[in-house]
Amino acid sequence: MAIRIPDKFPRKLLVICLLIEIALVMLFFLTALFSEQGGLLYKLFNLDYEKNIPTLFSSLQLAAVGMVFFVMSRELTHDASLPISFDITVGAGFLFLSFDELLSVHERITSSLKHIDYLPRFEGDHGLWVAPYLALGILLLLILRKPVLHLLRTYRRESLIMLLGAILFVLGGVSLEVLSYELIRAHDYPWYVYALEVAMEEFLEMVGISIVLYGSLLLFKARSLDGGE
Template identity: 35%
Template sequence: MKFTVSYSVQAAKRLLFVLIAIEAVLVVAYVLTHMTDSVLSLKLLRKMFDLDGDLSIPAWFSSMQLFVISLLLFLLSVQEKSIPIPTSFFVVGGAVFLFLSLDEGVAIHEKVTILAKRFSFDWMMFRGNHGAWIGSYTLIAVPALWLAIPHLKKMWENYRYAVQMGLVGVAVFVTGAVGLEIASYMFLRESPNTTLYMIEVIFEEFFEMSGVTLMLYAVLLLAHDMCTNQEKASPVYATEEN
């Protein structure tokens, strides 16, 4: 099966900037609703724009982006390919991002911590009995990434810029979702300094959202190149007409 795309690389780049701008607005909304809550008592708005909330607008914003990535990867699984990348690679990738979308939307990872507490798996958790999901997800992610390396190498050879952007997105996302999350568990969750915790939440969640946006941008570039048979070992997008 062969798909065609009707967007340009420049259009994908513009979308990247628009989405990051929206994320900046969500951060500002979070700060304003928290700073004015004691004066205006905007509890509903505070909950809606809570960056640390599981059912908030920022969470659903990221969830929708993850869902679009999943959909694109599923479509690429049936796209005719000029390089030997197995269909299963895209199917599994789509399934992973579909799970992450659901997780972001309904906080599946929090259920892992609840189960760890119920069965007294204290060794899985950080200070304050938080973060059991991190070890569990890591045990799954590391071998999965190891198995994916040969296919990623092949894609690197043919779609290098898209893969580069995807890896940057993953690094930014993991920095927020795992690195800063662990820092908050270890030093800030039990701290009386609410301002410092709020600053940590801003950076953590903005890194998560922008990381997802960069991954979406990378998959859009990949879909564009695969559907137009443009195999590029190095980026030449700068020469494309607006």
């Protein structure tokens, strides 16, 4: 049985995700202000912590994007310009990012690579994961360049929406993290400066994923209407 996405579902899901993200940021500030530091509520909603509610939410969003591409690989027809391997590879990539978010794989990579002196890093030996992830991302883009260019030509609106989301995700996950470690955490700024940076960093990441999810659902609908190619 073919899977169909209701016309208003992608937009409604985007709005719901954005409302949840705004709520998570507000809870982050409220628990930082009024709950005991190190207490359960503080840990559950701290955007700078791992394995808590914001992390689970981000992980679920990334997994949802991966599942959309896996469903496209099964439900749609493919040709040489947009092969099934493209959908499977992109789906697997987002599932990996989901597990990374949930299990802090990049933090484990940072710990295991500290002894390699020539790898670029942030202040205090943080961010060692950025270089290998960036190299892998560039390699995948080179391998998938033909189907990516086909998507940009054929499904420009949907592709540009996903690209916008990816840019916001990287801006939050990498650019603001560089700013945090190099300029904020290395100095004795008031706690609210650090809190604002963390909130902006994580909010951009979550919003970016939401937009990518929205774009992937629009892409599914558009490809379905075109006969799946």
